[in-house]
Amino acid sequence: MEALPKWADAVLVPLISIVIAFAISALVILAIGENPLEAMRLMVEGAIASTYGWGYTLFYATNFIFTGLAVAVAFHAGLFNIGGEGQATLGGLGVALVLLNVAWPHWTVALAAAVLGAMAFGALWALVPAWLQAKRGSHIVITTIMFNFIAAALLNYLLVNVLKPAGQMDPATARFAAATVVPKLAHILGAVGIPFNPRTPANIALVLALVAAFLVWILLWHTRLGYQVRAFGKSEPAARYAGISPVRITLWAMLISGGLAGLMTVNTVMGEAQRLVMNVSEGAGFIGIAVALMGRSHPVGVVLAALLFGFLYQGGAELEFWTSITRELIVVIQALVILFTGALDEMVRAPLARLFVAIRGRR
């Protein structure tokens, strides 16, 4: 029998980790002479007390849901995909190429095409490291992180030399046609009578992200492929013995993972910027690792963790805007949360497990 009950593992451990992270952040804020309670109030107010705040919190959360799911799927196959950045970069390229080169009559068709473009490009970028891992045993951690740099360099080259409109200095593509503008969350909610700040970037990609989370759940727990992925991740020899092909599972898991990472650009490139800029992924690929860790690689957990990080991003921005707390310190706070929820997870779990065992022993 496991030392920790399931609910404690899924809820209590992350919760305690967050509390510790915030407590240390409070000390840091105190040390620079600001009021931590006031800071917390500003963050909460700025991130979730208005539809303006929600508009940004959900926008960031959408990115993190996609990248978190991407990492989670690979995790289940025992693969550590830290190439979300590069896969998202290529996904953005896919979105831009699809939207720039075809005169789409309506945003619905454009959205479908952009989704396919983002997934295809992101998946193909993950395919190379996957193939190298499956066939050549090149470690996926090394190859995926290297591919992040290659992706950044490739996009830079393409933007500066190919995609940039003549005479423009900013290394970015032209704006996409007006017909490809997708509805914002404000429009969707407005249609059902809920007023929402229209000047925020949250858009229909949030719905896509939630659908993706549901589909990942179906895939992992209700399909043959998902079963094979999880079996392979738990024990490769056992999976091999059961007739599961390691090459096939590695390739599929990474293709799906890369596709999901690429999808985040439907939110940023198509939903927000309406053009492709150099800095497509903005670290969301890395945040996805923390999100997946914190969310226990379960879609529901990923969505919740993504919301937390969306809150941290938007709340952090507000904190920076209204106080003299610098952006470096905001990064410190975000990093503390990542550190405690992701990396130092065991630090909380082990004592907690002992505690549960002790309580049980007394009964």
Added chain:
Amino acid sequence: MTLMQSLLGAAATVALTAGAALAEPGLVIDMGGKFDKSFNEAAWRGAERWKAETGGSYRDIEMQQEAQREQFVRRMVDAGSNPIVVLGFQNMATLEKVAPDYPDTRFALIDGVVDLPNVRSIIFAEHEGSYLVGLLAAMASKSGTVGFVGGMDVPLIRKFGCGYAQGVLAANPNAKIIANFTGTTPAAWADPVKGGEIARSQIDQGADVVYAAAGATGIGVLQAAADAGVYSIGVDSNQNHLHPGSVLTSMLKRVDNATYEVFKAGPAVETGIVVMDLAAGGVGWALDENNAALITDAMKAKVAEAEAAIIAGTLKVHDYMSDDSCPAITF
């Protein structure tokens, strides 16, 4: 609906408190960060000078995320700031999108042109200033080889490098110019370690003057040159004091003046395109007690001659961005 009502109530409260603030100028700083000892810091210094002189206050914010470009400019308007100085060419698209929504607020964009009635577009003739420091570099160099370390490889930075190369070749037609860029992503603006490595590699190849046009990355370039006992050239702000005796000069880009002028003019600041070239005092080179011993009278005379010729229009320094090519160097 009660939850939504309370949310809206809170939003309205925030909006009201924001609106109550007096119109004060705002400064939106791009991703490189406020204290890059270079471009952004120059703007901040201009703002601080205005604050010291007028006793006024202003609001500033540093971006971290692409999505914050639009968000922070809007937030500035919501907070009642006017005029708002926005730094960096990457915010051209930001203002193109945001400025039309706020016709009563005036924006000033540094390093880019946005053709809107409420935007002041401030551009600098970096190629002219770089030409001058190129002359100085060639005259100070004993090896005949000089280096250029750019930040992110974009046309704007090639414009610096191209002006520099023209200046170098004007003073010494046989000079060799080694040009490298720190990176291909915006991280290249804030990577002093890599900047130092590139500078060391150029010094190993014989360069004895290295010009850094790389934002905060340049700090590493200047450090590497000082460590190796060769000359460096700073950029944007006056960086002569960082390593006295090693920093030959700095190519000044008077972002501080541009910011100061906008703040001083207040909400009535003139819009349209403002070209801060050599004639307008927008660019130049730094001469102070830290580098006085390094600049000979012959060097001064040569640069003064070139300055006069550029201002008079008899000497045209090629602007890389006018046709995306450079006659003096291939990048």
